[in-house]
Amino acid sequence: MAGTGLFTEILDGEAYKYYSDGEWKKSSSGKLVPIINPTTRKVHYKVQACTQEEVNKVMESAKTAQKSWAKTPLWKRAELLHKAASILKEQKAPIAECLVKEIAKPAKDAVTEVVRSGDLISYTAEEGVRILGEGKFLLSDSFPGNERTKYCLTSKIPLGVVLAIPPFNYPVNLAVSKIGPALIAGNSLVLKPPTQGAVSALHMVHCFHLAGFPKGLISCVTGKGSEIGDFLTMHPGVNCISFTGGDTGIAISKKAGMIPLQMELGGKDACIVLEDADLDLVAANIIKGGFSYSGQRCTAVKVVLVMESVADALVEKVKAKVAKLTVGPPEENCDITPVVSESSANYIEGLVMDAMKKEATFCQEYKREGNLIWPLLLDNVRPDMRIAWEEPFGPVLPVIRITTVEEGIHHCNASNFGLQGCVFTKDINKAMLISDAMETGTVQINSAPARGPDHFPFQGIKDSGIGSQGITNSINMMTKIKTTVINLPTPSYTMG
């Protein structure tokens, strides 16, 4: 159970502590931040509201710890990461329980998130050993005018202190996707978890503590992003920010100093369906892509652009599948569970009401109880409706009927977002042309958008982000290149 057994020391009475300098602590602010269970809409957990002084202390320890961590052999860093991964996987039950209570993630998916996170850490350790163990060797005589008098050796070195800020929807997985690469590359890491998801993240951090990482190397400060966010992201001790979330990331990019940024932000992933598509496959992917975790995924299918000639048939198939989705509490593993907060539910309702006023076709009756919104397919959506462009982050999916493929590509590219997209057709040549024309970081052919497997490159363009994630890219992003040049007094050529 959460906060018991191995996790007793992270809890103080009714509130979870924050993690600094290798210890679990109460904040001197004396203030607690409540975490509301989306299902009951009652306070379920409380975490510390950390102060600016506490953030300063964490940054100081992170800086000191990083200096000796960078001198720790790569294989030893990898060994500790493997240890943390196995503890995390062993502790999947209490951590999954937190995910169910804090973010209403269906119980089975919550366990999957923790196990996937353990696998991600292990893969990161292995990949780090491979790619950080290699450098480059350059010879000067390949550049015009030079003799072979200079040998250039390059290697990858850490950046220093990495600040990681994940979103609520994968508070464990999207935290370890930043922590693993940062640590294997020799950085220290400060985590600011999302408030909804903070207790799951604190349990995850305790697994790193139990694995025996040096004190100060990893810390976790809690508090509302709106209160401590700016202080953290503009802190002079931070050498890199890896952020996943919504528009907040755009504001952070403008405020952060001259440091590397990795931003994974929102999306409005389009699903383009051609006349020759396998409509059963499309319908199954629309259900999985649009309604898994109640649509609260960055890579959820967020607009279907279907050729008019097959639109009736597709909508019927999707409607039949929507009718089979179970709706209810996450503890019962329902397909559709309450969305994360009341304000999120109100926002989704605003999009639905706008579509109703503008006469979209409602394939189901709109129904909401508290934060629980029943799955809804909106047909005949037009570009003048908000739902055609905005990210509901809920179980509501618009269908726009198109008469040409170009119309679909145009709609996709007119969006401010450019995370992923997908195209369904049996014609691989057409699929490739459409993929090339879509201005998104990734295009999936004949499958719904997805972030995983976690070692694939993952990136958004336009307002969807800066840089690329995926294990290898994140490790590289959290390093810089160092070169040493050996200058010879006379040219020297190897003769064979």
Ligand code: NAP
């Ligand atoms: P969010 O509101 O942007 O919050 C993300 C994180 O930022 C949270 O930890 C939040 O903390 C923190 N934060 C808030 N204000 C801050 C500030 N001023 N400075 C620094 N940090 C601050 O996003 P969300 O609602 O958690 O997640 C949903 C969004 O994430 C969607 O737009 C979704 O598409 C996107 N997302 C993108 C990806 C991707 O990889 N592209 C993956 C998943 C989700 P608090 O919780 O304390 O406010």
